[in-house]
Amino acid sequence: MDEVTFRSDTVLSDVHLFTPNHRHLMVRLNGVGQPVFLSQFKLLWNRDSWRDSRTEDSDSRDIHTQDTPPAGSGSLGSPPGSDHSHEGSPLQASQDGVGTQLDEDGDLDVVRRPWVSSDPDLARPPRDKVHPMILTQEEDIIMEEQAPESHPHIVIKIEHTMATPLEDVGKQVWRGALLLADYILFRQDLFQGRTVLELGAGTGLASIVAATVAQTVYCTDVGADLLAMCQRNITLNSHLAAAGGGVVKVKELDWLKADLCTDPEIPFSWSQEDIADLYNHTTVLFAAEVFYDDDLTDALFNTLSRLAHKLKNACTAILSVEKRLNFTLRHLDVTCEAYDHFRSSLHALEKLADGRLRFVVEPVEASFPQLLMYERIQQLELWKIVAEPTP
Ligand SMILES: C[S@@+](CC[C@H](N)C(=O)[O-])C[C@H]1O[C@@H](n2cnc3c(N)ncnc32)[C@H](O)[C@@H]1O
Numbered sequence: 145m146d147e148v149t150f151r152s153d154t155v156l157s158d159v160h161l162f163t164p165n166h167r168h169l170m171v172r173l174n175g176v177g178q179p180v181f182l183s184q185f186k187l188l189w190n191r192d193s194w195r196d197s198r199t200e201d202s203d204s205r206d207i208h209t210q211d212t213p214p215a216g217s218g219s220l221g222s223p224p225g226s227d228h229s230h231e232g233s234p235l236q237a238s239q240d241g242v243g244t245q246l247d248e249d250g251d252l253d254v255v256r257r258p259w260v261s262s263d264p265d266l267a268r269p270p271r272d273k274v275h276p277m278i279l280t281q282e283e284d285i286i287m288e289e290q291a292p293e294s295h296p297h298i299v300i301k302i303e304h305t306m307a308t309p310l311e312d313v314g315k316q317v318w319r320g321a322l323l324l325a326d327y328i329l330f331r332q333d334l335f336q337g338r339t340v341l342e343l344g345a346g347t348g349l350a351s352i353v354a355a356t357v358a359q360t361v362y363c364t365d366v367g368a369d370l371l372a373m374c375q376r377n378i379t380l381n382s383h384l385a386a387a388g389g390g391v392v393k394v395k396e397l398d399w400l401k402a403d404l405c406t407d408p409e410i411p412f413s414w415s416q417e418d419i420a421d422l423y424n425h426t427t428v429l430f431a432a433e434v435f436y437d438d439d440l441t442d443a444l445f446n447t448l449s450r451l452a453h454k455l456k457n458a459c460t461a462i463l464s465v466e467k468r469l470n471f472t473l474r475h476l477d478v479t480c481e482a483y484d485h486f487r488s489s490l491h492a493l494e495k496l497a498d499g500r501l502r503f504v505v506e507p508v509e510a511s512f513p514q515l516l517m518y519e520r521i522q523q524l525e526l527w528k529i530v531a532e533p534t535p
Pocket residue numbers: 313314315316317318319320321343344345346347364365366370397398399400431432433434440443
């Protein structure tokens with residue numbers, strides 16, 4: 145397969161969007177006939193490895209320069225030292241050099257606003273201009289060659305699909321999983337030697353990263369096919385968990401069901417020992433990009449609250465969310481309804497007064513180091529909820 149086609153009712157994660165076509169190498173079909181791809185996500189522990197990976201990968205350089213003209217290079221660029229916050233709109237700017245804005249047929253040639261000048265928060269240190277990309281996609285055997293034995297711990301291999309109907313979005317890697325993975329690596333103290341639980345884990349990437357420090361990771365989601373794909377990823381990366389003595393257990397946990405499935409006939413069901421371990425030892429819950437449907441958001445918050453009440457210890461939940469803006473006919477405006485519902489659910493959780501627990505909610509500033517390559521856009525947010533006994 146050298147070309148991927150997308151049906152109009154499928155969605156494609158930004159993490160996979162910028163992969164040049166010729167690098168789409170399918171490894172197999174999954175249980176429902178969808179093409180599965182294998183990607184490597186490299187942990188860039190230091191600036192040198194970040195630079196190396198960029199010079200090794202000419203495709204990534206092309207993507208970078210194509211979408212991100214240097215400030216001042218086009219008609220929208222600002223002279224050195226100019227105040228970006230007072231720049232005119234793209235239309236105003238294009239009028240300055242209208243001759244260069246038209247193509248040969250006289251059509252308007254739209255030049256993108258330089259990335260840095262669209263950032264309104266100029267007080268922050270400038271972020272690296274990186275774009276979501278898959279560093280390599282190859283068959284297993286080739287990937288073994290590319291991940292030298294001396295550095296096996298810096299490459300995470302993930303099987304995923306490229307575009308899916310909405311009900312299968314967990315088979316792709318989402319940007320929020322990469323943000324969450326970065327946070328886990330930054331706050332290793334929170335995870336070190338702990339029992340932790342991921343909700344809506346999808347491909348399992350964040351769980352794999354958590355397992356490099358945690359003792360036990362319960363990696364949960366729904367759907368036999370998705371859970372099988374997730375289990376395969378856990379197995380592909382088992383050496384990462386094993387290096388720190390961690391173990392990942394893939395389990396079904398459906399937010400729409402009050403009880404955990406214990407039927408031994410059903411794959412990824414729970415044993416009584418696992419349930420006891422989960423309730424007795426879990427101190428961290430985490431979830432990435434699970435707020436895209438209001439009913440599911442309600443179900444997830446109910447699950448969070450239910451679990452927090454069942455856990456023996458106080459717990460912290462870390463949630464990543466991307467504020468997606470959509471134009472809706474209903475409002476005739478750009479809205480972010482799923483995000484708004486998420487925020488009001490956070491608010492409701494904080495106001496919940498059931499006597500035994502209280503939930504303290506706070507945003508986490510996304511200023512921690514970025515070890516994975518993706519575009520850490522402002523709309524990508526991280527939230528922390530601490531569930532603790534009421535004084
Ligand atoms: C957008 S994907 C995010 C996947 C992964 N966390 C990531 O960021 O790459 C949303 C995930 O929520 C899961 N999900 C949806 N409904 C669920 C439910 N009722 N119970 C448990 N998980 C559910 C999906 O299967 C999917 O894996």
